[in-house]
Amino acid sequence: MANLGTVIRPSALALAVLLALPGVAAAHTGLGRAAPADGARLPAPPAQVLLEFTGPVLALEDLEVSGPGGEALVVEGRRGLDGRSIDARLRQGGVGTYTVRWAVQGADGHAASGDYRFAVLATADTTRRLRRAAAALIGAAVRLRAAGPR
């Protein structure tokens, strides 16, 4: 029984740490998950942006998605039924870097905001043009072959 004190002290400390960590995480509402994600490289422009927060969101203060030329792309932004997500419907943008800026009022009364970027590598238009160019090249190669060597 003489050792009980030394056995209890480290575990009590560990318990205190375990209790403190979720408390810190719950104190502020932040961005948990985003789609498209921070740094994503997409094969085509997204039709929407979805932000999931780490806690309930009282109000959506600001949500901007700007395309490669700085053009505003949000058609409509709304809070999800779960109270902790926000989604924005987007008009189609071009190829390049997109910026997402958000600001919310957390249920704990604190404001939170942030921004992140993702990239769009092609549009439906560029993909169509590339396919047409590839088809034209193949057609030319087939005609050359049919003509045979001179």
Ligand SMILES: [Cu+2]
């Ligand atoms: Cu807070």
